[in-house]
Amino acid sequence: MKGLPIFSKPGLTQALHHARLIRPGDWLVLVLGLVAVGVLITRFWLGERQGERLLIRQGGAVFLNAPLTRDLSADVSGPLGMTHIELVGRRARVLRDPGPRQLCVHQGWISRAGEAAICLPNQVSIEITGASRQYDSLNY
Amino acid sequence: MTVLTIESTADDHRIAQLAALAISLMWLEASLPSPIPGVKPGLANIVILLVLRQYGLATAAWVSGLRVIAGSLLLGSFLTPGFVLSCAGAASSLAVLALVGRFSARWISLVGVSVLAAFAHIGAQLAVVSWWMMPGVNVWASSPIFATAAWLGGLVNGVLAEQWLRKVKHVPTA
Numbered sequence: 001m002k003g004l005p006i007f008s009k010p011g012l013t014q015a016l017h018h019a020r021l022i023r024p025g026d027w028l029v030l031v032l033g034l035v036a037v038g039v040l041i042t043r044f045w046l047g048e049r050q051g052e053r054l055l056i057r058q059g060g061a062v063f064l065n066a067p068l069t070r071d072l073s074a075d076v077s078g079p080l081g082m083t084h085i086e087l088v089g090r091r092a093r094v095l096r097d098p099g100p101r102q103l104c105v106h107q108g109w110i111s112r113a114g115e116a117a118i119c120l121p122n123q124v125s126i127e128i129t130g131a132s133r134q135y136d137s138l139n140y
Numbered sequence: 141m142t143v144l145t146i147e148s149t150a151d152d153h154r155i156a157q158l159a160a161l162a163i164s165l166m167w168l169e170a171s172l173p174s175p176i177p178g179v180k181p182g183l184a185n186i187v188i189l190l191v192l193r194q195y196g197l198a199t200a201a202w203v204s205g206l207r208v209i210a211g212s213l214l215l216g217s218f219l220t221p222g223f224v225l226s227c228a229g230a231a232s233s234l235a236v237l238a239l240v241g242r243f244s245a246r247w248i249s250l251v252g253v254s255v256l257a258a259f260a261h262i263g264a265q266l267a268v269v270s271w272w273m274m275p276g277v278n279v280w281a282s283s284p285i286f287a288t289a290a291w292l293g294g295l296v297n298g299v300l301a302e303q304w305l306r307k308v309k310h311v312p313t314a
Binding site: 021022023024025026029030033034036040041044045 | 243245246247248249251252255256259280281282283284287288290291294295298299302303306
């Protein structure tokens with residue numbers, strides 16, 4: 001290895017400080033590369049996991065498992081009466097529920113994977129699941 | 141008995157020597173432990189970059205192709221999924237070299253070329269895994285790791301290659 005010029009002086013650190021080594025195009029590539037890495041990190045690590053399907057449960061059983069791509073409305077009957085659910089534009093919400101505290105109604109729209117609205121008194125829940133991990137986040 | 145002689149030119153010899161150098165770097169690298177599975181510095185690409193500058197794209201493509209095929213035979217990965225990934229990475233890197241290699245060394249040195257090629261390399265490999273090998277599995281979730289490794293590895297290889305060029309001075313700068 002002694003004869004190979006890259007292993008002799010000047011070393012890598014000095015090389016980086018060598019003004020003429022890195023050209024304008026190189027700076028552009030390096031900066032754009034860092035931007036690309038940043039975009040990938042925000043998109044895949046920090047980003048919201050995109051929801052893919054709507055899962056409606058009633059009393060522990062799956063009432064409906066449908067893709068978010070098609071709008072729908074559903075009436076699910078529970079012990080207290082009807083829970084009205086709607087899915088519009090990849091978002092879902094509980095429109096009306098007979099429960100006394102209306103928690104699931106006030107939760108509003110849910111659209112990201114893992115989000116859920118639970119109408120406990122009427123034993124109805126809606127949940128958005130992602131593409132890859134469709135585990136049961138209510139019991140998880 | 142007929143003796144068949146294949147005439148080899150000086151170019152053939154040079155390509156074989158350079159490919160041997162690239163393969164030995166690949167082999168050296170394969171024997172080193174990697175901190176993250178699948179992440180390698182890609183030292184053999186230093187040779188490809190130097191060949192591009194000194195002998196042009198055609199020779200670089202020959203050396204790269206030989207490196208992939210002969211290297212896989214040496215490592216016992218010929219025609220395995222790893223070999224397919226190796227081909228995909230090498231092909232997309234060469235495409236980048238073909239595009240960016242046209243620009244003057246005054247504007248972009250081997251450092252920029254190397255980083256771009258590294259991104260093309262890992263991009264093609266992730267695409268092959270995602271669409272062909274493991275459809276339905278979100279391999280892009282690990283892309284930030286690979287992109288960071290490509291950026292770093294591309295930078296280091298590019299600086300080494302560029303330094304080598306300057307020291308050896310086979311090619312006038314700019």
